[in-house]
Amino acid sequence: EIVMTQSPATLSVSPGERATLSCRASQSVTSKIAWYQQKPGQAPRLLIYGASTRATGIPARFSGSGAGTEFTLTISGLQSEDFAVYYCQQYKNWPPVTFGQGTKLEIE
Amino acid sequence: QITLKESGPTLVKPTQTLTLTCTFSGFSLDTSGAGVVWIRQPPGKALEWLALIYWDDDKRYSPSLKSRLTITKDTSKNRVVLTMTNMDPEDTATYFCAHFISGYFDHWGQGTLVTVSS
Secondary structure, X not given: OOOEEEEOOEEEEOOOOOEEEEEEEOOOXXXXXXXXXXXXXXXXEEEEEOOOXXXXXXXXOEEEXXXXXXXXXXXXXXXXXXXXXXXXXXXXXXXXXXXXXXXXXXEO | OOEXXXXXXXXXXXXXXXXXXXXXXXXXXOOOOOEEEEEEEOOOOOOEEEEEEXXXXXXXXXXXXXXXXXXXXXXXHOEEEEEEOOOOHHHOEEEEEEEEEOOEEEEEOOOEEEEEOO
């Protein structure tokens, strides 16, 4: 099973600033990683797939990068609606599909 | 427009079997490549993938829960059913179904909270 490790657990950033979230895989997943945003009481929303392709309707301030075992989700010009929990997910080797433990992005 | 909705009991007793239904629209599960998954999330915790069913009835399960899970589909009714046997309080979670595409999940249901308690 591939273990996905996200860091930091909590990230405090001011509105308008840039947030950088990290995800590390225990072995190479090539570019088969997705990122999701989850707000309290809601289902996750797909942001990024294939490590860097934005899903339909996702604003350009969200960008993904990386390959192999190290991945980054960057959110530029943070807006109030961006404060949420973010999960990475690998789909290179499954079952099982595995998720990271999440990064909570909070307002500084 | 793809939509999914979960339904089932909100409370089950320990040792009972849980049956959840995912009713979807906007796609067909007899279309090549289509799939539906179940994912759960204990309160305050991370997401955990449970099971997947493909358009061709191929099924995949979480290795850690495989012995307790069964996933089936009714293509004519646009439904996918998940059963989980021998429920335990640790199975208390919000259960989501989602549309599967090439390894990731692009549309999700709202989720249904299932509490396991006597």
